[in-house]
Amino acid sequence: MATDELKALEGQALAHLQQCADEAALREWSTKYLGEKGLWKAAFGKMNSLPKDQKAAFGQEANRVKTVLTEAYEKKRAEVKERELQASLTTNPLDVTLPGRPRPRGRLHPATQILREVYAIFADLGFQVYRTREVETDEMNFEFLNMPAHHPARDMWDTFFTTIPRVVLRTHTSPGQIHVMKEAAGKPIRVILPGMCYRNEAISTRSEIQFYQVEGLVVGEGVTMADLKGTITAFARRMFGPERQVRIRSSYFPFTEPSIEVDIDWPKEDPNRDRLTKGTGWLEIMGAGMVHPNVLRAGGYDPEKVTGFAFGMGPQRMLMLAHAIDDIRLFWQNDLRFLKQF
Numbered sequence: 001m002a003t004d005e006l007k008a009l010e011g012q013a014l015a016h017l018q019q020c021a022d023e024a025a026l027r028e029w030s031t032k033y034l035g036e037k038g039l040w041k042a043a044f045g046k047m048n049s050l051p052k053d054q055k056a057a058f059g060q061e062a063n064r065v066k067t068v069l070t071e072a073y074e075k076k077r078a079e080v081k082e083r084e085l086q087a088s089l090t091t092n093p094l095d096v097t098l099p100g101r102p103r104p105r106g107r108l109h110p111a112t113q114i115l116r117e118v119y120a121i122f123a124d125l126g127f128q129v130y131r132t133r134e135v136e137t138d139e140m141n142f143e144f145l146n147m148p149a150h151h152p153a154r155d156m157w158d159t160f161f162t163t164i165p166r167v168v169l170r171t172h173t174s175p176g177q178i179h180v181m182k183e184a185a186g187k188p189i190r191v192i193l194p195g196m197c198y199r200n201e202a203i204s205t206r207s208e209i210q211f212y213q214v215e216g217l218v219v220g221e222g223v224t225m226a227d228l229k230g231t232i233t234a235f236a237r238r239m240f241g242p243e244r245q246v247r248i249r250s251s252y253f254p255f256t257e258p259s260i261e262v263d264i265d266w267p268k269e270d271p272n273r274d275r276l277t278k279g280t281g282w283l284e285i286m287g288a289g290m291v292h293p294n295v296l297r298a299g300g301y302d303p304e305k306v307t308g309f310a311f312g313m314g315p316q317r318m319l320m321l322a323h324a325i326d327d328i329r330l331f332w333q334n335d336l337r338f339l340k341q342f
């Protein structure tokens, strides 16, 4: 009888299963009995050659055997797994009560943090962020900003020149003004332009050869100096708190007319106040002014129809104010004792 064969297979398989002691043996067993080319499949295949009246009984029996074998296999596998786990716990004990080792946590560089604060404040004032290149042509860094070759005002920026003639590292973010105007092509503008600037100057507590600036540019019909003062004051109050004082002085930049400089008072209680502010109590944080008609023209705008204001600030100088940091050189020295404080 064909069903006897199935029973014999069942007995043989179960006996064999008892001898399987690890995962590898179990896998072999499963292939041998239950695999695609296994013994159960082969036995089941014999159904075709049986007389009709025996087929149903044979089919039932075959399925029962398969269920029994599958369940026995799963049970055995769980046992083996558990045994292997126990064995690994005893031969390789792990003290789960030991406190974990703390991982050193990274953080954003203080300069990045203050830049993000500046972005957030200007975002609230409706400014978009626009990035431009750090390597500029002489034309963009100077000429389009109303400083033709040999203009004495070029001396205001100690420039790093590249080996390519008339290509410089930007000395300020102001050339970005021209890039924005050319791209906006006559539409109103309200952007900030953050980025790294480079100057070939003597390094001191207040000046680095590499530092961030955030430029601002607003162009449109009827933009006035009052808008500039309002924007700067709103910004300074958000950044430094309502108790800090803002001072606006008249100044000179070739690309703005009139031009101003903005100072902020340094906390009176700070013993470094005199040294940092050269005895004045004020620290300059930005230059600004109404965009010069020649600059508007260079950007493709008609100064008869639109006006604009621009400013350029040093976020690192502002961070020094906020945290009474007395040396700007600390920013790029990568001394963790300094960086960890932020």
Ligand code: FA5
Binding pocket: 171, 172, 173, 174, 199, 201, 206, 207, 208, 209, 210, 211, 212, 213, 215, 253, 256, 284, 285, 286, 287, 288, 289, 310, 311, 312, 313, 314, 315, 316, 317, 328
């Ligand atoms: C300028 O660079 C003008 N482009 C700013 C401007 C933009 C004026 C738009 C008018 C309209 P100034 O050289 O003053 O100006 O630099 C602007 C700010 O950058 C300074 O107030 C200061 O905060 C920062 N800064 C300048 N030089 C350094 C330096 N060497 N190290 C750190 N911060 C600096």
